[in-house]
Amino acid sequence: xxxxxxxxxxxxxxxxxxxxxTGVHAYDDQLPDWSLAGLAALDxxxxxLGDDLATEFPTPASAxxxxxxxxxxxxELARSFLEIQRAENASLHGPRxxxxxxxxxxxxxxxxxxxxxxAPVEERIARAEARLGRISNFLRDKSANxxxxxxxxxxxxxxxxxxxxxxxRRECEGAIVLLTEGITRWIAEGQxxxxxxxxxxxxxANARTAFRMFEKRLGLHPAAPxxxxxxxxxxxxxxxxxxxxxxxxxxxxxAEAKDRFAAERAQLDAMARDAAGSWENVQAxxxxxxxxxxxxxxxxxxxxxxxxxxxTEANAVSWPEWPIRYVPFPERTAKAAPFLYYLYxxxxxxxxxxxxxDYVVPPLPTTPEAAEQHLRVWNNSTIKLNHVxxxxxxxxxxxxxxxxxxxxxxxxxxAAVDCASRIGxxxxxxxxxxxxxxxTQLMEELGFLTPLERVAEQHSRVRFLARAIVDIELxxxxxxxxxxxxxxxxxxxxxxxxxxxxxxxxxxxPCTAIMYWLGTQGILDLREEMKRxxxxxxxxxxxxxxxxxxxxxxxxxxxxxxxQQAPLSGQ
Numbered sequence: 001x002x003x004x005x006x007x008x009x010x011x012x013x014x015x016x017x018x019x020x021x022t023g024v025h026a027y028d029d030q031l032p033d034w035s036l037a038g039l040a041a042l043d044x045x046x047x048x049l050g051d052d053l054a055t056e057f058p059t060p061a062s063a064x065x066x067x068x069x070x071x072x073x074x075x076e077l078a079r080s081f082l083e084i085q086r087a088e089n090a091s092l093h094g095p096r097x098x099x100x101x102x103x104x105x106x107x108x109x110x111x112x113x114x115x116x117x118x119a120p121v122e123e124r125i126a127r128a129e130a131r132l133g134r135i136s137n138f139l140r141d142k143s144a145n146x147x148x149x150x151x152x153x154x155x156x157x158x159x160x161x162x163x164x165x166x167x168x169r170r171e172c173e174g175a176i177v178l179l180t181e182g183i184t185r186w187i188a189e190g191q192x193x194x195x196x197x198x199x200x201x202x203x204x205a206n207a208r209t210a211f212r213m214f215e216k217r218l219g220l221h222p223a224a225p226x227x228x229x230x231x232x233x234x235x236x237x238x239x240x241x242x243x244x245x246x247x248x249x250x251x252x253x254x255a256e257a258k259d260r261f262a263a264e265r266a267q268l269d270a271m272a273r274d275a276a277g278s279w280e281n282v283q284a285x286x287x288x289x290x291x292x293x294x295x296x297x298x299x300x301x302x303x304x305x306x307x308x309x310x311x312t313e314a315n316a317v318s319w320p321e322w323p324i325r326y327v328p329f330p331e332r333t334a335k336a337a338p339f340l341y342y343l344y345x346x347x348x349x350x351x352x353x354x355x356x357x358d359y360v361v362p363p364l365p366t367t368p369e370a371a372e373q374h375l376r377v378w379n380n381s382t383i384k385l386n387h388v389x390x391x392x393x394x395x396x397x398x399x400x401x402x403x404x405x406x407x408x409x410x411x412x413x414x415a416a417v418d419c420a421s422r423i424g425x426x427x428x429x430x431x432x433x434x435x436x437x438x439x440t441q442l443m444e445e446l447g448f449l450t451p452l453e454r455v456a457e458q459h460s461r462v463r464f465l466a467r468a469i470v471d472i473e474l475x476x477x478x479x480x481x482x483x484x485x486x487x488x489x490x491x492x493x494x495x496x497x498x499x500x501x502x503x504x505x506x507x508x509x510p511c512t513a514i515m516y517w518l519g520t521q522g523i524l525d526l527r528e529e530m531k532r533x534x535x536x537x538x539x540x541x542x543x544x545x546x547x548x549x550x551x552x553x554x555x556x557x558x559x560x561x562x563x564q565q566a567p568l569s570g571q
Contacts, residue, residue: 023350046086063564101420103175244555245560290376318545359387390439
């Protein structure tokens with residue numbers, strides 16, 4: 001057994017909720033051990049694993065060496081992952097400080113068993129019962145972690161950023177909804193005996209009590225200053241260099257992001273004026289162009305088919321036979337979803353079997369007034385740009401298929417799997433989100449967008465650059481949290497609630513918001529470089545095939561792999 005094999009064994013064993021979402025079901029009855037002792041033991045394991053990986057698979061002199069050695073590539077990605085996990089564990093942005101990580105892990109340990117039919121419902125309910133029974137001790141471990149020192153009493157509580165505590169408390173509300181009506185609806189789908197039903201209801205009741213107690217404890221913590229939301233330059237630079245494998249500095253990236261933001265914002269204003277007089281008018285016209293109530297679900301499928309046809313006609317990308325089915329939220333999770341990190345498109349588990357995959361969307365409200373309001377938000381543009389192109393079609397869904405069936409990287413197969421609060425490995429972000437954003441621009445190039453939708457896509461470019469700017473400035477301490485909120489409202493046109501929600505996410509997960517721009521721009525720059533090198537021999541389909549063929553690994557690393565030459569013999 002190689003050190004890479006041991007790494008993946010440890011990855012699933014110590015991250016059982018990630019394992020469930022990935023399709024590894026040996027640990028479906030477990031929760032991670034994030035107690036103080038458990039995190040210390042995990043750090044020791046990761047340190048030893050990192051040393052073994054470095055000894056068995058030393059880092060090569062050139063990234064080109066990774067192209068023909070999957071083990072060498074996976075060892076590098078595994079070392080990066082372990083370094084980041086250890087650094088996060090030592091910070092307040094990891095399990096030792098962020099309460100929302102704990103609520104998310106506990107809630108989605110159950111959701112992961114409710115939303116996918118990888119086993120008969122009776123088997124999944126039995127595993128959920130075991131996890132429900134562990135939630136009380138799990139959340140109690142977090143309460144111990146949030147004391148000022150390991151040996152102090154729970155009266156000495158560490159200050160927490162109020163926005164983080166508020167998010168975790170809202171998730172507790174969602175957990176209680178899920179574990180009342182949601183569990184009842186789920187039970188009705190299975191053929192359970194009275195004793196099994198009683199045990200599950202009892203386990204759910206105990207878990208609800210644990211969430212209520214956790215929510216109460218969160219309210220007892222003093223509020224930390226907003227500056228505590230910043231991870232600091234040292235951790236940010238580690239995430240940038242070892243997570244995204246980006247060789248550029250924060251200062252260089254920030255300067256470019258600001259320059260591009262100004263240019264793209266000016267372009268947005270010009271496009272909006274030409275199309276409708278103003279961005280506000282564009283938004284109003286887009287909202288008014290929506291499907292009728294009778295056409296709501298059908299419009300998703302029709303748009304998906306049209307996207308597939310356009311990309312296929314252009315010979316732009318290898319598109320597998322892996323269809324999406326757009327369906328309403330399952331009733332068992334529908335009422336809890338608004339409180340949670342509940343994704344419409346959640347990446348399929350790479351180790352579970354699929355034919356057609358369900359993409360869930362909110363059901364249409366029953367009253368005419370509410371239905372009209374819903375359809376104005378879920379308009380034709382939103383359906384096309386977000387729920388078809390970016391997520392369910394040529395974006396995430398096609399990229400996921402390539403990641404799952406490529407043979408170049410085991411890490412690239414699982415890194416971008418959507419888990420409880422984020423993807424499975426930080427390193428998957430620039431390719432997963434970079435490709436999905438690039439795919440929308442690609443479909444614009446192929447003439448798939450209307451003039452108004454092109455303006456909306458330009459607004460997305462402005463928003464992604466704004467995220468990159470806030471991400472860097474917030475975590476290096478040059479932008480306060482409230483200034484970040486104002487930056488979004490004043491420069492991107494977000495509502496106050498949306499801007500605050502975005503800034504909270506930025507603060508909780510440093511160096512994550514930048515991956516949209518970093519990945520998209522990296523792919524665009526790489527495409528131009530390969531076109532320059534290959535000239536008339538350049539093939540868009542072949543370029544996309546090689547790019548996607550590495551799986552969800554850092555886009556900057558893929559760029560070096562595709563452009564660097566192997567060193568000459570003897571060098």
